[in-house]
Each structure stands twice: as structure tokens, then as C-alpha cells.
Amino acid sequence: MGVNFIKISVVYFVIGVILGYYMSISNAYHLTGVHAHINLLGWTSMTLAGIIYALFPKTESSILGKIHFWLHNIGLPLMMIGLFLLLQGNSSLEFLIPIGATIVVVAVIIFAINLFLNLKKEAISVK
Ligand code: HEM
Ligand code: HEM
Numbered sequence: 626m627g628v629n630f631i632k633i634s635v636v637y638f639v640i641g642v643i644l645g646y647y648m649s650i651s652n653a654y655h656l657t658g659v660h661a662h663i664n665l666l667g668w669t670s671m672t673l674a675g676i677i678y679a680l681f682p683k684t685e686s687s688i689l690g691k692i693h694f695w696l697h698n699i700g701l702p703l704m705m706i707g708l709f710l711l712l713q714g715n716s717s718l719e720f721l722i723p724i725g726a727t728i729v730v731v732a733v734i735i736f737a738i739n740l741f742l743n744l745k746k747e748a749i750s751v752k
Pocket of ligand 2: 661662670
């Protein structure tokens, strides 16, 4: 999951900076909340998680790592789609925001449990 997390985090990074760029050139500052969370929950958090999984193989081989990956990557897009539309004045998918946010919070709690259970001092794997 380490490599998968790092690869998908770069996708969020590209989307996040393109959105920031669009906001800068078109004065669309109302989208800051989407931009900030795509960059921070997408790029930054997922890259950090990916590096931790890659450095500590016992956290990576746990099923909790897979569950974290999928919940994080289902919840964040749902939350961002709902928030993007809401901030554009369309509340039809607003219900996706709390659903997505709950899924992301559960994903992060599972990540924390995985680290407490499985993060041990071990040789860094060289792949
Ligand atoms: C080319 C890259 C980027 C551009 C053009 C850009 C542009 C912007 C713009 C226009 C705003 C709104 C500022 C405002 O409302 O006053 C903003 C806010 C923000 N950006 Fe970016 N951004 C970029 C990359 C990033 C990255 C890589 C991150 C995080 C890893 C990031 C994190 C944030 C955060 C957290 C805010 C909200 C700041 C606040 O609450 O005041 N941005 N960005
Ligand atoms: C499920 C997880 C999260 C939820 C539901 C959440 C929710 C929120 C909410 C409701 C706001 C206020 C938005 C506003 O006033 O416009 C906010 C702002 C912010 N959050 Fe989060 N957040 C989450 C995770 C994070 C994480 C992990 C980070 C950093 C790594 C972060 C960084 C920020 C920043 C920088 C702002 C200010 C951005 C702005 O000016 O709009 N958030 N968040």
C-alpha cells in the first residue's frame, strides 16, 4: 500500500495545484476549502502515510493498511465533490460531505490503530 499511497497522492497533488492555479487566475477564492483539503488530506497526508508504510513493512502487510487506503480514497473524493458543488452554489450533493468526512475519519483511526499495533523498530526494507 505504500507505493499505491504515494502514487495516488501525486494525482491529488496535480489536481490540488491546478485548482489553486485556477483560483489564483480567476479570483475563485471561495474554493479554498476544496483546494486546501485536496492538497492536505490528499497529497500531504497520503504521501506521509505511504512513506510510513514503505519504511515499516509490518504496517504495510496488515489488512488495516488496505482498509485505510480504500476508505481514505473513497471518502476524500466524496467529500470534495460534495464540497466543490456546494461552494459553487449547488447543494444537491451536499449529503456527500458528511458521508465522505466520516469515512475519512474512520480511515485515519484505522491508520492510527495499525501504527500502534504494527509499527515496530525494524530494518528499513530496501525494495
Ligand atoms: C501552484 C500551486 C498552488 C497555488 C497556485 C495555490 C493557490 C492558492 C490560493 C489562490 C489560495 C487561496 C488564498 C486565499 O483564500 O486567501 C490557496 C490557499 C491555500 N493553499 Fe494553496 N496553492 C498551491 C499549492 C498548495 C499546496 C501544495 C498546498 C498544501 C500542500 C496548499 C495549501 C493551501 C492551504 C492550506 C490554503 C488555505 C490557507 C488559508 O486557510 O488561509 N496550496 N492556495
Ligand atoms: C475528515 C477530515 C477533515 C474534515 C472533515 C475537515 C473539515 C474542515 C472544516 C469544516 C474546515 C472549515 C472550512 C471553512 O471554514 O471554510 C476546515 C478547514 C481547514 N482544514 Fe480541515 N478537515 C479535515 C482534515 C484536515 C487535515 C488532515 C488538515 C491538514 C493536514 C486540514 C487542514 C485544514 C486547513 C488548513 C483549513 C483552513 C482552510 C481554509 O481556509 O478553508 N483539515 N477543515
